[in-house]
Amino acid sequence: MTSRPRRGLRANVVAAFAAGALLISLILAFSTYFSARHYLIVQRERNALQQAYIDAALVKERLRTNGVNVAEVLAEIAQPSRTTVLVHQDGQWYSSDLTTPVYDATSNVGANVDEGEVAISWTKIGDRANIVVGIPLEGVGADYYEVTYAKELTETLDTMGNALAISAALTTIAGGLLGWYAARRVLMPLRQVALAAARISAGELDTRVEATEDPDLATLTGSFNTMVDTVVERLDHDARFAADVSHELRTPVATLTTSLGVLQGDRTLSASSATAVDLMANELERFRSALEDLITLGRLDAGVRESEWEVLDVAGLVTAALADGGYDGEVTVDVPADLQIYADRLQVQRALANLVRNAETHGGGVTAVHACARRRYAEIHVVDSGPGVPPEERERIFDRFARVGARGATTGSGLGLSIVQQTAQLHDGSVWCREADSGGADFVLSLPLAPTARTTSGLEVT
Structure with a gap:
């Protein structure tokens, strides 16, 4: 019921x-x-x-x-x-x-x-x-x-009764309209707070509620703005701390990587020592990869641009992402040559490479990459041949350090998809996962079309 x-x-x-x-x-x-x-x-x-x-x-x-x-x-x-x-x-x-x-x-x-x-x-x-x-x-x-x-x-x-009945109906309607107006006036500050909270949750951390001279509402707006300032200050502090820690760790990681490289080239090591050195080298590489991902997330959280935004061909980005993702096998690529977006090249290319790398690590390999224009966005699909992602896990996999269906318990840093999601949000886009027609996972990265592409009739698909 x-x-x-x-x-x-x-x-x-x-x-x-x-x-x-x-x-x-x-x-x-x-x-x-x-x-x-x-x-x-x-x-x-x-x-x-x-x-x-x-x-x-x-x-x-x-x-x-x-x-x-x-x-x-x-x-x-x-x-x-x-x-x-x-x-x-x-x-x-x-x-x-x-x-x-x-x-x-x-x-x-x-x-x-x-x-x-x-x-x-x-x-x-x-x-x-x-x-x-x-x-x-x-x-x-x-x-x-x-x-x-x-x-x-x-x-x-009879006439007087009808007139009074009509007057009562009109008075009721007038009362309802007055109530609507009063509710609108009373709830307007709450609506502003709700809209501000929604924009803040969407990443617009500079949003604030306008100050009011109403003494009954001044406390509400003031407390809300103070709360947001405190939260933003804490987030900035955490982001700076993570960035500082990650930056400070780069030097010792580089030193350790060089030292292990020297040890790996030493032919006098025993078999057990060589195995231990290889294990340390692999774990250090994982640590270095996680460190680079943390630094990248810190930059994305702070809204830092890594290159000037420009009009980019999606076809070129896909080709570069497949190469960066380490994929050299057969893959079906179907991207319109005139499909363009306006974005940060380095960030979008890294996000696509992360999707390719995720498909290689968790989805049995990329089988197809295709793109199309839908409404005012370019949708880039990365399809793999794996078992797919369960519906209840399709949102959680974008959380930081989340791993679903990895081949090994220690595979990957668990930050790749989080970087993709943060990159999409920074570009006013989105990313989601769905089931592909072949049964595998289909990760869709949606980014706004370039201004020139939005007016092209051949790309405006609804």
């Missing part, structure tokens, strides 16, 4: 603002609606009662005239619009509108009127809301009822 992804801080702030705006707008809408509704209903009932008193008085006066019946009286009354008059006399009902059901209209007030009381009530006839006023006509033995259809009031309340 997969867990639901959690919302971010910005989403929570926006939701909180929107929920608060919705709650406030609903409270205001309901209070406004019911207050206005109560006021309008009271006013409408008061008007209906006043009109009913006037009309009932007219009917009562006319019924006191001898020879006048109820039907004639109802015909003489000028009734208001959407109003029906009912008169009950001597057990007989008289109505000015034959479509109005007598029982539905008078059921709520009939009992009070029979007891001689004036009554007013709301009733529903069909789907219409009506105000019913009942008035006993003392002295003429009749009861007067006036039924008024409150169409204007119903329409007014």
Whole structure:
């Protein structure tokens, strides 16, 4: 069962603002609606009662005239619009509108009127809301009822309800937008810190967060910049220390190498002594190689250029790398003649030579080297005939002193692929390992194309 992804801080702030705006707008809408509704209903009932008193008085006066019946009286009354008059006399009902059901209209007030009381009530006839006023006509033995259809009031309340609902929706949206703006303003310094941290992790160690005058955020930005300064200072110190140590070791290593060379040329040594000297010479060579790799990594970490950057033909770099890597066997090379990059020749050539040397040491030998342009980068593939690299090890092999699948426990310094990765990063490129079609390992070095090559249609492959 997969867990639901959690919302971010910005989403929570926006939701909180929107929920608060919705709650406030609903409270205001309901209070406004019911207050206005109560006021309008009271006013409408008061008007209906006043009109009913006037009309009932007219009917009562006319019924006191001898020879006048109820039907004639109802015909003489000028009734208001959407109003029906009912008169009950001597057990007989008289109505000015034959479509109005007598029982539905008078059921709520009939009992009070029979007891001689004036009554007013709301009733529903069909789907219409009506105000019913009942008035006993003392002295003429009749009861007067006036039924008024409150169409204007119903329409007014519906319109007001719709307007308040729309206002509540707009207020909620406005609250959400306000929350988004507030979250954006509040989280902007955190975003700047996150972007700065990402750039620093990518190698841009000179990145800093801009200072702010906000007292609540000044501590955050100041602490972050101080932390970065401390880390950079420590890295520089470590790099200088490693470079100094490596440089100081070069002289004794050279002396030892020369001395062992002299001993290896001495024919008077016994077989056991000659074997020991050869072993020391091999280990010293490994030590010298590791020392040179450490010096190279120190330069790459410090961003030192070993030669001027220039436009380079990838085909020439591959040929030189195969020679530097010590490979003299058959290998398939497929590199476009016009594929060019802009880089440090010595560093890129050494990185390619390290890939070739890695294939020879760990992958059974290079089988193919091919390159192509993909988007705005040149991808150089070095394919070997080995068993490949397990997927879980394809990132770890670029760590320093990492060895995976070496032929011997002491083979190589474990720094070759780290140098390749550092070189790629220094050139705003990347390197990765994947499985080749033949089953071996395919190491891909991706470097930015030269500015002129990027506009060449034949090299712009997507």
